[in-house]
Amino acid sequence: MLRTTAFAATLGLIGGLAHADTLTFYTAGPGGLADALAEAFQAETGITVNVFQGTTGQVMARLEAEETNPQADVVVSASWGSARDMHARGLLMDYLSPNAEDVPDFLKHSHYVAQGISALAMVWNMQSDAPRPAEWADLTDEAYRDLITMPDPAQSGSAFDLIAGLEAAMGDEVWDLLAALAANDMIVPGPNAAALNPVLQGAKAVVFGAVDYISYAQAAGGETIEVIVPESGTVIAPRPMMILQSTANPDAARAFVDFVLSDAGQELVAATWMMPARTDVAGLRPGISDLNVIEVDEDAVAARRDEIIARFSATVTNR
Amino acid sequence: MLRAQSILTMLAASALLILVGLPVLFILLQAVFPDFARGSLGGAFSKLAMLTENDRLLMQARNTLILAFSVMLGCLILGLPIGVLRGLFHIPGARIWDVVFLIPFLIPPFIAAIAWMMTLQPRGYLFQLVGFDLGRFLFSFTGVAFVMTLNLFPLVYFAVSRALEMVGGRFASAARVHGARPLQAFVLITLPLSIPAIAASLLIVFAMSIEEFGTPAALAARTGFEVLVTGIYTRLSDWPIDLSGAALGSVMLMAMVLAAFTLQNWIATRRSYISQTGKPTDLEKAELGVWRWPVLALFTLVALIGVVIPLAAISVTSFMGTISGGLAWSNLDTRHYEPIFRSGSRAAQALLTSGWLAVLTAFATAVIGGLVAYIVVCGTGRGRAVMDGLSVLPNAIPAIVLAVGLILAWNSPFLPLTLYGTAGILLIAYIGILLPYPIRYAVARLRQISGSLDDAARVAGATQMHALRHITLPLMAPSLIAAMMLVFAIASRELVASIMLAPAGMRTVGTFVFSQFEQGSVQTGMAMSMIAITITSGILLLVNLWLARQGRSAFSG
Numbered sequence: 123m124l125r126t127t128a129f130a131a132t133l134g135l136i137g138g139l140a141h142a143d144t145l146t147f148y149t150a151g152p153g154g155l156a157d158a159l160a161e162a163f164q165a166e167t168g169i170t171v172n173v174f175q176g177t178t179g180q181v182m183a184r185l186e187a188e189e190t191n192p193q194a195d196v197v198v199s200a201s202w203g204s205a206r207d208m209h210a211r212g213l214l215m216d217y218l219s220p221n222a223e224d225v226p227d228f229l230k231h232s233h234y235v236a237q238g239i240s241a242l243a244m245v246w247n248m249q250s251d252a253p254r255p256a257e258w259a260d261l262t263d264e265a266y267r268d269l270i271t272m273p274d275p276a277q278s279g280s281a282f283d284l285i286a287g288l289e290a291a292m293g294d295e296v297w298d299l300l301a302a303l304a305a306n307d308m309i310v311p312g313p314n315a316a317a318l319n320p321v322l323q324g325a326k327a328v329v330f331g332a333v334d335y336i337s338y339a340q341a342a343g344g345e346t347i348e349v350i351v352p353e354s355g356t357v358i359a360p361r362p363m364m365i366l367q368s369t370a371n372p373d374a375a376r377a378f379v380d381f382v383l384s385d386a387g388q389e390l391v392a393a394t395w396m397m398p399a400r401t402d403v404a405g406l407r408p409g410i411s412d413l414n415v416i417e418v419d420e421d422a423v424a425a426r427r428d429e430i431i432a433r434f435s436a437t438v439t440n441r
Numbered sequence: 442m443l444r445a446q447s448i449l450t451m452l453a454a455s456a457l458l459i460l461v462g463l464p465v466l467f468i469l470l471q472a473v474f475p476d477f478a479r480g481s482l483g484g485a486f487s488k489l490a491m492l493t494e495n496d497r498l499l500m501q502a503r504n505t506l507i508l509a510f511s512v513m514l515g516c517l518i519l520g521l522p523i524g525v526l527r528g529l530f531h532i533p534g535a536r537i538w539d540v541v542f543l544i545p546f547l548i549p550p551f552i553a554a555i556a557w558m559m560t561l562q563p564r565g566y567l568f569q570l571v572g573f574d575l576g577r578f579l580f581s582f583t584g585v586a587f588v589m590t591l592n593l594f595p596l597v598y599f600a601v602s603r604a605l606e607m608v609g610g611r612f613a614s615a616a617r618v619h620g621a622r623p624l625q626a627f628v629l630i631t632l633p634l635s636i637p638a639i640a641a642s643l644l645i646v647f648a649m650s651i652e653e654f655g656t657p658a659a660l661a662a663r664t665g666f667e668v669l670v671t672g673i674y675t676r677l678s679d680w681p682i683d684l685s686g687a688a689l690g691s692v693m694l695m696a697m698v699l700a701a702f703t704l705q706n707w708i709a710t711r712r713s714y715i716s717q718t719g720k721p722t723d724l725e726k727a728e729l730g731v732w733r734w735p736v737l738a739l740f741t742l743v744a745l746i747g748v749v750i751p752l753a754a755i756s757v758t759s760f761m762g763t764i765s766g767g768l769a770w771s772n773l774d775t776r777h778y779e780p781i782f783r784s785g786s787r788a789a790q791a792l793l794t795s796g797w798l799a800v801l802t803a804f805a806t807a808v809i810g811g812l813v814a815y816i817v818v819c820g821t822g823r824g825r826a827v828m829d830g831l832s833v834l835p836n837a838i839p840a841i842v843l844a845v846g847l848i849l850a851w852n853s854p855f856l857p858l859t860l861y862g863t864a865g866i867l868l869i870a871y872i873g874i875l876l877p878y879p880i881r882y883a884v885a886r887l888r889q890i891s892g893s894l895d896d897a898a899r900v901a902g903a904t905q906m907h908a909l910r911h912i913t914l915p916l917m918a919p920s921l922i923a924a925m926m927l928v929f930a931i932a933s934r935e936l937v938a939s940i941m942l943a944p945a946g947m948r949t950v951g952t953f954v955f956s957q958f959e960q961g962s963v964q965t966g967m968a969m970s971m972i973a974i975t976i977t978s979g980i981l982l983l984v985n986l987w988l989a990r991q992g993r994s995a996f997s998g
Contacts, residue, residue: 146945151959157787172946175956179678180940183841186684187848190480193862193945204680249765274662277678309663313678315958316659319555322764322963324564325576336960346765427681440665 144170149198150178192368201279205234205362215365221383224400236360238396242284243334244350250327262302269327270308273317280359284331286423287357287416304438338395355414460873464846472688505668512650515590520597528605542595546930551655556754596642604638608716637709641885644705648836691842698837759968777964795950799932802871803925810879818887844941870938879924886920
């Protein structure tokens with residue numbers, strides 16, 4: 123009997139039932155972080171956290187498909203707009219963790235709070251023949267011809283935010299910049315990882331608008347790349363953490379959010395080379411106060427999403 | 442007697458309806474009702490406008506078809522000659538070649554695309570070794586068709602070799618007695634008899650190439666080459682997502698595959714391809730004689746391009762300290778294997794989960810697929826064509842959309858009991874996705890078997906079940922076994938449906954590899970792939986050698 127049960131357990135056939143001592147956590151990458159948080163939380167509270175990790179698109183598609191019978195308790199996405207949208211539709215539970223005190227005001231809300239923050243940057247391969255760029259506009263130089271990649275704003279929310287942010291800062295000039303980059307044979311090969319890979323091997327020299335923490339981690343692992351944040355300004359991509367209104371386990375869910383925002387939780391976030399959400403926890407890399415952050419009016423930008431993507435396509439991809 | 446037949450038909454029909462019909466139905470509902478997932482039937486058909494206002498759609502549809510036909514042609518060029526040779530002649534190490542040509546199915550398509558990129562792109566491995574690169578070739582339409590062909594050509598190889606084993610050389614001998622030259626006999630007699638198998642495998646190739654996203658996205662997106670599935674994935678790649686638009690796009694892919702299926706069905710049924718009449722004949726294969734070495738050279742060449750190069754790129758990458766460090770002995774490092782063994786339980790859990798899922802899927806698809814094929818070819822009744830058509834749909838639906846359909850169907854709050862949230866849902870998804878392989882292979886095989894064999898058994902007093910068990914099943918077995926190997930290989934590394942459907946906390950090889958890539962450790966992802974490929978191909982080799990010992994060779998070796 124015992125053996126049958128153990129076998130069924132390995133097959134997962136008797137899993138999935140909602141126990142008071144388990145929590146279901148849906149999260150966009152990095153996967154190592156989700157597992158580390160789950161393990162540390164379990165060690166502290168005895169509550170098992172079952173992790174589902176995917177891209178923001180996969181997490182959102184799964185949440186939406188499950189909407190009539192939600193399975194998740196806590197969700198982290200890589201897109202701040204997704205939290206605003208889910209809140210507007212009444213899907214989120216009202217909770218502001220006491221540990222969020224040191225999270226800057228613009229990164230917390232009554233229903234969601236930042237877990238960690240990344241910034242958008244240029245990533246340059248130091249072994250390339252191209253000189254080190256300092257500003258976004260440097261990449262229009264002839265020295266970078268056919269050596270630039272950029273994530274596709276239609277597939278990467280952060281690349282979309284960068285265009286929207288630069289538009290807020292530069293006005294219509296951003297479209298001239300993008301047109302000049304396109305004329306300089308910039309390629310737009312797909313989401314973030316697809317844009318970074320050619321630069322790692324040296325096929326290209328610079329990523330325009332890479333998510334910074336992945337590259338910081340790779341540089342720390344010995345890759346000869348440098349993360350360069352232009353002084354003229356960039357946008358940040360905070361990752362919202364939220365509790366679903368439908369959770370059957372609100373106490374455990376709140377405890378988990380508290381834990382992620384605790385010293386121990388924020389240090390695990392910092393270890394991924396993201397900026398911790400709490401300003402009093404030190405990151406491994408420059409923090410928000412070191413960056414010239416461009417503010418973006420999220421509502422206005424979200425309303426213009428289709429227009430911006432169409433214009434990007436006309437200017438760069440299908441010119 | 443008739444009862445046995447109708448019970449079997451009922452069984453086959455209900456299996457197909459539950460495994461394939463149900464998710465397809467929910468995808469259709471989602472396509473029609475944009476808010477279906479949110480539990481509302483409002484705004485019906487409002488998304489259909491997308492089909493008329495999007496002027497890129499026509500271009501994408503044309504690209505999709507051109508790509509699919511190019512890949513089909515490529516698979517014929519690469520798979521047909523070696524398939525014919527393997528079917529008609531004694532090839533030294535035939536069993537081992539079979540396992541070698543299963544390896545492309547063990548490599549997830551997105552990893553194969555990355556491996557080719559890292560080999561051929563500017564400053565890639567080829568450049569580092571010999572000083573030039575083939576980036577221009579790779580990042581083009583031709584490059585996409587090339588890489589996709591390498592992922593799929595074994596489908597033609599296995600189908601053709603198994604079909605020709607059954608045809609054997611005796612029809613050609615008869616033709617030669619009547620004065621035909623050897624090549625003439627082959628082209629006019631032997632090859633046409635394997636048309637059902639070629640058409641069946643090309644149908645799968647067609648469905649797989651219109652559904653495949655990773656390769657065109659990785660290699661040709663930068664040149665502005667878009668296919669229909671590009672639009673589907675873009676809708677689901679980041680917030681805000683559009684389930685309904687993605688479902689609608691998938692409906693178009695399903696329509697394309699149904700058209701291809703109708704054509705294939707017409708080709709395969711407009712005349713008789715029966716070559717197995719039960720006459721005691723010598724199915725001995727011919728000897729290659731002096732052609733032995735040229736033939737082996739051809740097999741080696743195909744294996745080199747289709748298997749060795751991508752495998753070498755994956756393996757080399759997994760042992761590199763840093764990607765930017767390039768091919769240098771000082772950059773040789775095993776540290777990216779450490780997380781796999783260090784977090785031992787997690788990687789081991791993933792391997793174990795994928796292992797038993799793949800085994801169960803292989804057996805379940807063989808049983809259900811064999812049954813469906815038997816009913817479709819040997820049964821009576823109108824529903825047979827519908828069953829046959831339904832069974833090709835899963836290959837045409839992008840896995841992420843199929844997964845959404847399965848969630849919508851199995852996570853309904855109205856179900857008293859559900860497999861969703863357990864590993865059972867993965868099994869259901871895998872069986873649904875992979876059913877087309879045994880069905881297509883077995884249907885093609887059954888079309889070669891004369892019904893008079895069954896009749897003779899029945900006249901001699903056998904019940905229908907007896908005839909099925911002792912006559913038809915053994916004759917189907919080689920095709921079913923070949924299909925089981927394919928299913929096992931693909932299921933062992935399935936990615937997209939696994940990500941979407943695995944219960945939170947459960948990992949498979951595919952999701953493990955993918956999350957490594959997500960974290961930016963390309964090397965660890967490649968390392969896990971390498972380990973999984975080694976284990977899986979080892980298992981396949983052992984099974985093949987064991988089958989050879991069991992004397993299955995009478996049919997298939």
